[in-house]
Amino acid sequence: MKKITAKKATKKRSRASSDRGSGKRQVPALTSGATPPAPAKVRVATMWLSGCSGCHMSFLDLDERLVELVKLVDILHSPIVDTKDIPQVDVGIVEGCVNNNEQEHELKKLRARCKVLIAFGDCAVTGNIPALRNQFQLRDVLLRAYEQTESTKISCIPNDPVVPVLTAKARPLQEVVKVDLHIPGCPPDADVIWYALTELLAGRTPQWNEKNLRYD
Numbered sequence: 001m002k003k004i005t006a007k008k009a010t011k012k013r014s015r016a017s018s019d020r021g022s023g024k025r026q027v028p029a030l031t032s033g034a035t036p037p038a039p040a041k042v043r044v045a046t047m048w049l050s051g052c053s054g055c056h057m058s059f060l061d062l063d064e065r066l067v068e069l070v071k072l073v074d075i076l077h078s079p080i081v082d083t084k085d086i087p088q089v090d091v092g093i094v095e096g097c098v099n100n101n102e103q104e105h106e107l108k109k110l111r112a113r114c115k116v117l118i119a120f121g122d123c124a125v126t127g128n129i130p131a132l133r134n135q136f137q138l139r140d141v142l143l144r145a146y147e148q149t150e151s152t153k154i155s156c157i158p159n160d161p162v163v164p165v166l167t168a169k170a171r172p173l174q175e176v177v178k179v180d181l182h183i184p185g186c187p188p189d190a191d192v193i194w195y196a197l198t199e200l201l202a203g204r205t206p207q208w209n210e211k212n213l214r215y216d
């Protein structure tokens, strides 16, 4: 897998910023007592597609390690950040599989705007629970959900154009876009998430083995 290019991105950003304005390279004034500029952080977006949010909850289980993490990364787009559009980022982290046309559109947009894309959790990696519907025809799935359930009072398969259209199959990310790293688990354990992120931030590719993928 391509190493996380945060260092390259940092170099590029600082070069662009130093060339800005007069066209001459600006050297920061480092007089006695001046605070040196903080290194640029890795820009991150997380996305929640068809999943139960358990993977994002596991991310929050990093607990006090989140404090360490935010020294190194900026989370610019996420279900826990109130932004409407996806900015250019270094890393995209995606929970859940692709179940409808809107999710496919959003995933492709994130892929175009990030350097490293991570399939985060088993739904993103294999389709997992949402892909159980794949053994049935789409029409039967819709009939069961909207007309045949015991609790249904008014039968109506949604057809308003604002409602995302269910795709024929639920698909793991790699069936829709190129994925750079898979983090398996339902959900991935916080220690596994920490290991994967810190390896990437160090410019290394996480190595999965029997030890860090044990679930018992």
Ligand code: SF4
Pocket (backbone or CB within 6 Å): 050, 051, 052, 053, 054, 055, 095, 096, 120, 121, 122, 123, 124, 128, 129, 185, 186, 187, 188
């Ligand atoms: Fe939920 Fe498991 Fe899917 Fe994560 S992998 S979204 S925890 S069902």
